[in-house]
Amino acid sequence: MRLMIVVEDVPQFADSPAERPLKALFQAINRSEQFLIGDADITQVTSGFGLIGDFKAGRKGIVLKPDSFDGEAVFKVPFPKVKRAEFPEGRGIFVQAGRAVTVQMPLAEASVLTVASPAAG
Incomplete structure (x- = not known):
């Protein structure tokens, strides 16, 4: 069984009580067949140390609305x-195994993202 772990706003956990457990989790994921999805502003993940370094260690991911320097800064891939005008909402560059490919992510309607609450009975 494979797991997918999703962490929103990864940099917020640096220098917090959650940093050490998350760092251990990221290291375990990088050594396994599990899948990590993390969200971060590109300007906050340029470090190669600590929690951010372990987050980036998998060297694969998607940068939405990229700049030319983002590949080197995050994935060590030029x-x-x-x-930027060629990258509308949802378009980005996917990096895996040292290769960069332009991709378009599907966009969901806001109404689809709304979680319905059970009807009061």
């Missing part, structure tokens, strides 16, 4: 020259 991105081609990019024009």
